[in-house]
Amino acid sequence: MPAFLRSQMRNIAPFVTLIALIVFFGVSSPSFATLDNGANILTQISVTGVIAVGLTFVILCAEIDLSVAAIANATGIVVAYFTLQENYVNIANVPLPGIAAIVLAVLACAFLGLVNAVGLTVIGIPSFIMTLAMMQIGAGICALLVRGQIAYAVPDFVATMGAGRIGPVPWIVIVLAVFLLAGHVVLTYTRFGRYVYMTGGNREAAEYSGVNVKLVLGAVMVISAVCSGVAGMLGVAHFGSAQQNEFDGYLLDAIAAVVVGGTSLFGGRGGIGNTIIGLLILGVLNNGLDHVEIDSFLKILIRGLILLVALIINVYVQAVRENEQSN
């Protein structure tokens, strides 16, 4: 195998997986490979995608954020809480102008991210534990604000971004594209992005090079929380309601998207390009399974198995590559 191909294995394997899935579903179902369905897939991955952008930063630093879905949920509920709801909605909410509601929601998720950051860097709690606690805290905030009820209204701007279209293109897909692009630019072309990779690659060495490692780690936790918050607001608008446990499936999906795409859980390798492929694999898989005729209860299992295979291919290919290199 040419050296270039070999060195790109981490990126090629997920790509091949994606193509294989597309071909498979395209052949098995005539309704899969259509333009409309393509747009569907992109819309379906948007909320996960915005979360995954932030999560990519965290995982590149060899940390993890388990609170992304909870923070998304809480932020979505906060923005609805500060929006005037219909009379039949039985929530003691505080209506504010749309812009104020959005600002408060963004501040709320940034603050939760900051708490994560402080726990991780100042107190020294491992991110796995810290964000597990934050997951509970986020769920608690949701529960307190809506008390088992459902809110529907969100500020107009959020509603447009989450559920509106510009011509044929859903705004939410554009928002996703903007986040992916911004994430990519920051990671690849800025000094901060380099620090993220280096901190993930060898934290001690980064520290001995005079990099403020704690600042970098704190920043990625905040970035992750803010991305989650934005995804939460979009999601609430997209689903048309804000309620508890609305985002529960998104934690695993977001982590899977990042890792299946080839970003290493051990830090330092991967990037937004990988996350895009991971998102598409996940999107095609979720969507494609709805187009083929199988027992809908079996689908959940199949989805899990295919993800497992994708991960195995990933890890295996990486191992092969590292082996070849040292030989």
Add this chain to the structure above:
Amino acid sequence: MPQASEAVSGDVPARLAMSGVSKSFGGVAALRDVDFTLRAGEIHGLVGENGAGKSTLMKIIAGVHTRYQGRMTLDGHPVHFRSARDALAAGIGMVHQELSVVPDLTVAENVYLGKQPTRGGIVDWRAMFEGAREHLASLGIEVDPRARMGSLTIGLQQLIELARVLFSGARIVILDEPTSALSPPEVQRLFEVLRSVRASGRSIVFISHFLDDVLAISDTVTIFRNGRRIVSEAAAGVDKAWVIERMIGRGHEELEESYTGNIALDSKPRAPVVLAVRGLGAGRAFADVSLDIRAGEVLGVYGFMGCGLIELARALFGKLRPKAGTLAIDGKTVRLSNTAAARRAGIAFVPESRRSMLFYREPVYKNMSIAVLGRIGRLWLQPSAERAIARRHAEALSIRPPTVETLLQSLSGGNQQKVALAKWLTWPPRVLVLSEPTRGMDVGAKDDVVAILRRLRDEGLAVVVLSTEPETVLSLADRIVVMKKGRIVGEFAGEAVSKDRLLEAA
């Protein structure tokens, strides 16, 4: 020139023989047509410049590199190992240049790595701790088997890794630069261990850049240059000058003085103090350390392993928060709350362990630019500027290969060390703190480092060199303080000093 085979031991059988071994990495030849013979019960010293191919040849023997040309026989039978585990099963163990201990496990677990004693299917911890203690004690290593590996000094970790290899029953033991982190008493202890291992009929390969060590312990020395084996010779019949000449390929008398005589220290007591250290202390590591670090002067700090040198160096770079005392730069007190603050204050630091300084899976240029990225561009990266700077350093320090896109992990150990130094040289800091700056470097490269540091000093930089090697301190320092058990016990300034006097003071 008689070959070692006849010179050493006419009829001792070859334990391991290699013939016509070549190995290249992506078109770059690391070994060319090498013949190598290791006899039963001998200590075989291996020397050569950085990148000469020593580690590569040993990694082939130890089953790490599995693709190569040429033949290898073990006790007369052809072998080709598929993995390090294969080699170990055949009785070949290697202690690598970069330690491969598991820092988060206990000492005992490291000794027993992969084959813990069990009782009824579960790990028998008591047997393991007892066994490890006994085994280590039999090698003269006193250490708590329950201690976490990562909390020990590098020197001790190295000895324990050696103990593990011996413990696994290896008949051929390969030591890649085992003495580079050891203090003189530890080196002596290692030598005793090696002699007793040899007496039991096992064979040892000993790689080192300390030619005195190699000549003292080896039966045979083999010299490598540029991927070729130049010569093998009985160690008893050769001296250091002879070895250096063959290593470098030209005469080089002035290259390494042996520091048995007196070295005149060129201290500059009137130069302005850049970094003033007053009463610095940190727990049990060191206490009441006061130093004046002056512009245009190299301050050497010498002491044995474990005397607090390493911790002191970390405290000067904000990595370790001192409990007592103050630091002042240009008379202004500074608090170094982290390494970034130290860097901003104009302090640079090269730690003794390469692993904690370098990014192995990143290209050379990113390794060099990391410390100065903020100077190259505040927000945006400037890759072309990074590469240009890196190329300049690669040339100035004669780093091989000189292509800055090379991944750091494919550089030889000594060349990696040069990269670690290079990263601070783009915009010289006010104070450069170096812990073991020449560890693992060949004589030529050491010379280069001495020249570079002298130049920086003459440009007015304040340099601190902390080392457990008297030669390093003597070759670099204009003034020397000696540390012992965490305290400063002596100072040599403006006088002549010899290695013996240094050792005596410590």
